[in-house]
Amino acid sequence: MKVYSRIESIAGNVITVKAEGIRYGDLAQISTSFGSSLAEVIKIDGDMVSLQVFAGSRGVSTGDELRFLGKPMQVSCTDALQGRIFNGSGEPRDGGPALKDNMIPIGGPSFNPTKRIIPRNMVRTGIPMIDLFNTLVESQKLPIFSISGEPYNELLARIALQAEVDLIVLGGMGLKHDDYLYFRDTLEEGGALSRSILFIHTAADPVVEGLMVPDMSLAVAEQFALNGKKVLVLLTDMTNFADAMKEIAITQEQVPSNRGYPGDLYSQLASRYEKAVDIEGSGSITILAVTTMPGDDVTHPVPDNTGYITEGQFYLRGGRIEPFGSLSRLKQQVNDRTREDHRDLMNGMIKIYASYKDALEKQSMGFQKTAWDEKLLKYGEKFEREMMDLTVNIPIEQALDRGWSILADCFEKEETGLRTNLIEKFWPKGAGAVHGQD
Amino acid sequence: MNTTGTVTGINGNMVTVRADGHVIMNEVCGITVGDKQLKSEVIRIRGNSAQVQVFEITKGIGIGDRVEFSSQMLAVKLGPGLLGQIYDGLQNPLPQLAEKTGFFLERGIYLDALNSAAVWEFTPRAKVGDKVSAGDCLGTVPEGPFEHRIMVPFYNEDEYTLTRVNEAGKYTVNDAIAEGTDSKGNTILFTMAFEWPVKRPVKLYEERLKPTTPMVSKVRLMDTFFPVAKGGTYCIPGPFGAGKTVLQQITSRHAEVDVVIIAACGERAGEVVETLREFPELTDPRTGRSLMERTIIVCNTSSMPVASREASVYTAVTLGEYYRQMGLDVLLLADSTSRWAQAMREMSGRLEEIPGEEAFPAYLESNIAAFYERAGIVRLKDGKTGSITIGGTVSPAGGNFEEPVTQATLKVVGAFHGLSRERSDARKYPAIHPTESWSKYTGIMPDHHVKYAHSILAKSGEIDAMMKVVGEEGTSLTDYIVYQKGEFLDTVYFQQNSFDPVDAAVTPERQIHVFSLILEILASGIQCDDKEDARRWFYQLRQKFLDYNGTEFNSEEFKSLEKDIRDILASKASGIDPNAADILKEVKK
């Protein structure tokens, strides 16, 4: 391929060169005095070609050499990837050899909706707030909404180790170096590193380099899933990914839609998350992501757009998964096959928890507590301690039983609003009768 | 000779083309990349340069690539065989595409929207010598539960004298089943299928009527409180997770209409899968046939190209208009219109148009209005009526209804089903806000009955708000009972369990029956010793009522539970609210 050595303009992390025969999305290699970097064609206007430079444009000279590779971004995909760690450009980060076999394109086309199947396998996590109230399902795409300081990466790692999957792909974007080491070591200790592939972009790396991480992770995951593997993709933190897109959009002088984010933020995030799939007769991709909410604001464009795309979210706050705001949109695909009381107990307990919150508010206003308020307060306290606390680690069956025993401890049967036939079957023996008024 | 051109610029899904001849605004063109032609639409013309939006991923397009213009606008194919299909936004049949390309969508492959090999049993309805014009019926073929009318193509603007009409028999969509001469003496062949540009409304009717017949959804809160009329429009705005999609899904199953068109516009593919896997297995109680036979899915989900997402709602409404022309009642459900609006915004941004609020283009409002304006109930030339009802979800940024898409939609629709985060958090489904929502249509209940229930609800809400200030101890027993009545109405009537086989769909007969019982309870004076006594009593009543909601209408169990409810009521009822005396007389009749 032809080499160009005259860069016309540099703005933000975007450079422009005069070149011919270039195709949209092609890759180029730029050699600067600081080393070389990949760059991707993001706009062509006549013979003016604009590229985003993954290592950033800091230190790029107008005289630096640019060599077009004549193809879009690709990543090697073989079994040799397992146990390996790469950076945001797909180069080894672990000192191991670079991989060049079976190069596959990234950001491939979408799955034909008619080839999808209804997800059907529950992923057991041992966390009641997930298993009982917002069941995680194989092939689900689901982020953890949180703020910095919360143990979201710990939660991610815990679910990853507990879930029975064949392969874990971790895509880190703007990851703190400590968090990177935490993941690596936790996977190692859990005996899972050898069936993990890590694409790690850290906070110390150029921002734009994180842009490829989701696509690389998902392209690799897709290949393995097509080969029958159950793959779990962990993406943390997608807010950093969105911010990198914002940076490029601003450099490109695109009209921002909301707080500086480009108008296609929704489509961009969706094209990644929609890679989650259960493939008939083959493997699957489940995506668990982290979306930190700037200013703890769920209406911020990144969590907001994400919530509209993903199949629910776990709202992690104060070290607990909040019942409000948390949602698994796929739970109903599996919770009719766990136990017959699952669905009703799930909604019933949350409805009462909502009343508890009202009672709590009343209490804080200093009103007299009614007998009913007393019951609600007792319930809420028990619910938070015995269900919501993240140290609780019990199978779903036990969590359901615990739910009934919390209810029986606090209420009479018909105060629960649950169906009579379920109450008859599951109400712990020895607790009050249906019409018993005391 | 059609115009050709070459690519001179690429920016996302917008490509600039230098043309060698005349270019028509909104005409379709194809960009040649390798062995594929990528479908695109002209959206701006400046001198001999045209800007086109590409309905596909633009990776790999290069300067100098060849472009062929078609001089045709983006159109859909209309004819028998549309029902039961699953199309993308450009009417590409997705199952057939999967047969060709496997798991993944491949760009640049366009298949026939109608199966050209399928054979249809044609019965002529017109005869030689008849004078016919656009939309007139030439014959019928059975399609699923319907007599599908074979019509004179909508674009045939002349009057034609039929010189031949085929005998009853088996034909394919492309066979000529009739022949006629136009006013100039030219011979015209009529086949069973034709194309129509999606952005042009079909206006072949005598008059538009006022939507007055209820479109029954079997959702209590909709049918009783915020009804939608056949030919009407409504919107469902709500933050993510509030239940927009589930509400549309249950409506698509249970609505009492002839044809349902689901436009899955820019949202999750997985949600469409539930519909397309389950509908073939479900029976439509109206026809006894599979639900899929009355359904068309237009599916351009979030990871599919954004320009065809923009087209998809037009594709859907055009298919709807086609069936309306046959005198059928069509329901179009679009989820989500915000994604369509965002698609407009993306293109507008690439065109560097002056942005309006939140960067939406200035024409956002008029496009939304024009889309909903394609709903309506009409009297056709043969005297029959046909209708399209449009229900669109709106996904407001940050769940804030003050944003441009929600606001523009609220200006033009006839009913507003606003979903509330507070209600969905508390698992009060469907989370339609019972006091903020509204409807301009009349439903299945007399207005003043609904108003009465509403007045109790409003009072209950006020008392609830008061209690938050003065506490329960500062509230009178009388007020507390009104508050409990409102809570009761909410729990047993507004809330409906979509996952319960019985409660999921409530017929109008049952709604009328149950609502009269509710009115009786709301209007009765309730004698209680104290608030705790009142609370217990209402919870007891609630428990019975929830069980009652879960039993088959008019079954023995239903009757026995109703008796229990009446007994509980009788145990504390004394006297009735004088304001409701007339209403109670009416419901007891």
Ligand SMILES: Nc1ncnc2c1ncn2[C@@H]1O[C@H](COP(=O)(O)OP(=O)(O)O)[C@@H](O)[C@H]1O
């Ligand atoms: N009517 C309902 N009954 C029970 N659960 C519901 C209902 N509506 C919504 N949900 C729950 O809320 C989740 C989100 O609903 P959905 O319709 O997908 O929300 P939206 O489209 O507004 O984002 C569903 O997956 C389901 O778990």
Ligand SMILES: [Mg+2]
């Ligand atoms: Mg939805």
